[in-house]
Amino acid sequence: MSDTLPHPALRPADERRTGDDRRIGDDRRDVNAATVLRTVLDRGPIARSRVAALTGLSASAVSRQVVDLTRIGLLCERPELTGGGAGTVGRPQLPVDVDTGRLAVAGLHIGVPYTTFSLLDLRGNVLRRQELSNRGRTGHAVLGPLLERLPRLLAQVPGGRTVVGLGAVTGGTVDPDRGMTVRHDPLRWKDMPLGELLSRASGLPVRVDNHARALTQAEILFGHPAARRSMVHLFVGHVVDAALAVAGVVHLGPASATGDVAHLPVPGDDTLCHCGRTGCLAAAASDTTLFEAAAADGITSRPDRAELIAAVQAGDRRADLLVRRRAAIVGRALALLADVVNPDLLVLTETFAVLDPVYLDVVRAEFALRSHLHRDADLLIAQRRGADALAVAAGAAVLGVLYARPLQATASAPAPPAGPGRLL
Numbered sequence: 059m060s061d062t063l064p065h066p067a068l069r070p071a072d073e074r075r076t077g078d079d080r081r082i083g084d085d086r087r088d089v090n091a092a093t094v095l096r097t098v099l100d101r102g103p104i105a106r107s108r109v110a111a112l113t114g115l116s117a118s119a120v121s122r123q124v125v126d127l128t129r130i131g132l133l134c135e136r137p138e139l140t141g142g143g144a145g146t147v148g149r150p151q152l153p154v155d156v157d158t159g160r161l162a163v164a165g166l167h168i169g170v171p172y173t174t175f176s177l178l179d180l181r182g183n184v185l186r187r188q189e190l191s192n193r194g195r196t197g198h199a200v201l202g203p204l205l206e207r208l209p210r211l212l213a214q215v216p217g218g219r220t221v222v223g224l225g226a227v228t229g230g231t232v233d234p235d236r237g238m239t240v241r242h243d244p245l246r247w248k249d250m251p252l253g254e255l256l257s258r259a260s261g262l263p264v265r266v267d268n269h270a271r272a273l274t275q276a277e278i279l280f281g282h283p284a285a286r287r288s289m290v291h292l293f294v295g296h297v298v299d300a301a302l303a304v305a306g307v308v309h310l311g312p313a314s315a316t317g318d319v320a321h322l323p324v325p326g327d328d329t330l331c332h333c334g335r336t337g338c339l340a341a342a343a344s345d346t347t348l349f350e351a352a353a354a355d356g357i358t359s360r361p362d363r364a365e366l367i368a369a370v371q372a373g374d375r376r377a378d379l380l381v382r383r384r385a386a387i388v389g390r391a392l393a394l395l396a397d398v399v400n401p402d403l404l405v406l407t408e409t410f411a412v413l414d415p416v417y418l419d420v421v422r423a424e425f426a427l428r429s430h431l432h433r434d435a436d437l438l439i440a441q442r443r444g445a446d447a448l449a450v451a452a453g454a455a456v457l458g459v460l461y462a463r464p465l466q467a468t469a470s471a472p473a474p475p476a477g478p479g480r481l482l
C-alpha cells in the first residue's frame with residue numbers, strides 16, 4: 059500500500075517474531091513504553107526520576123523507554139526547563155515532554171452534511187481543521203471527492219511534521235478491526251471498506267472507528283480526569299450515539315455496535331421514528347428533527363444548522379424554545395443512561411449545550427429532576443473542545459492506539475524528521 063520506508067527504529071512485530079517469547083517480550087516492552095508515555099502526557103514536562111517514581115518502573119527501564127520513544131518522535135527533551143545544572147557532574151537530568159513538533163496525526167470525521175478534516179499534534183491540539191461539504195451526497199458519492207482531495211490535504215502539514223496515521227470516524231456501526239463502517243443509515247453505507255480505501259488514497263496506516271467511541275477516547279486522553287475511571291458519552295447530531303469507557307478503555311461491544319441509544323424511549327414525545335414507534339430518542343432529539351422543526355415553524359428558511367444558530371444567538375424566542383425543548387429531552391435520556399451505568403462522568407456533545415452554558419443548564423436541570431440515583435448534575439459536562447470536538451475525535455482514533463501501543467503503532471509509520479527531540 060504505502061511506499062514509505064519502514065520506521066528506522068522498529069519494524070512490524072511480525073517480521074522479527076521468532077516465537078512466543080519474543081512476542082511476550084515485545085508486548086511487555088510496549089506496555090512499559092505506553093506507561094511511560096501516558097505518564098509524560100499527564101505530567102510532562104517531567105524528570106525521568108519522577109516518571110520512575112510514579113510508574114514503579116526502574117530508573118534504567120524508564121531511561122531505555124525514553125530513548126526509544128524519543129527516537130520514534132513521541133518524546134523530546136526540554137533542556138530549557140532545567141533549573142541550574144551548572145556545577146553538576148555529568149549529564150544533567152533533562153525534563154522530557156510529549157514531542158508536539160515532529161509528528162502529527164490526521165483525522166476525518168465523515169458526517170452527513172459535511173466531513174471534517176484535521177491535523178493534530180500528539181497532545182491533541184488542532185493544527186489545521188477544514189470542513190468539506192458533502193453537498194447532500196450519500197453512498198460512494200460521499201467518498202469520491204474526498205479520496206481525490208486527501209493527498210493534497212495531507213501535504214499541508216504545518217511545521218514540516220510527519221503524519222504517522224489517519225483516523226476516520228463516522229456514526230453508525232463501525233468495525234475497527236476490519237476497518238469498515240458496517241452500517242450508517244443516513245449516509246446509506248453498508249459494509250463500506252473505509253480503512254482500505256483511505257489507506258490506498260493516503261499511503262498511511264488508517265484507524266476507523268465510531269465517532270462516539272472516538273470522542274470518548276479523546277476525553278480519556280486529553281480531557282476530564284474522571285474520564286479515566288468511567289464515563290458515558292452521548293453524541294447528539296444527525297445521528298444520536300453513545301459510548302462507554304471503564305478504567306480508561308473504550309468499550310467495543312459484540313459486532314462492533316456502539317451502545318445503540320437511538321431508540322431509547324423518551325416519554326412525552328410524539329415524533330414518528332423510522333422504527334415505527336414514537337418517543338424514540340433519535341427521532342425526538344436529532345439535528346434532523348430539530349432543523350426541520352425550525353424550518354416548519356418559519357424560524358429558518360430551510361433546515362439548516364447555521365441559520366438556527368444565528369436565530370438563537372439573535373435572541374429569537376421561538377428558536378430558543380425549540381432548543382430548550384431538545385435540551386430537556388437530552389437531559390431525560392442522560393438520566394436514564396446515568397441510572398443504568400452510574401458513571402463517574404457524563405459528557406455531552408450537542409451543538410447548543412457546547413455553544414452556550416444556558417442550554418447545558420437546561421440539560422442538567424432535567425437530568426437532576428429525572429435521575430433516580432440523584433447523581434449530582436455536576437458529573438454532566440459538555441464537550442469542551444467546542445467546534446474542534448469532531449476534529450479532535452477523528453485524530454483521537456489514531457492517538458488512542460498510539461498511546462496504548464506506541465512501539466507497535468509507529469512500527470509501520472513514516473519516520474519522524476530529525477529534530478530537537480533527538481537524543482545525543
Ligand SMILES: [Zn+2]
Pocket residue numbers: 320321331332333334335338341
Ligand atoms: Zn425508533
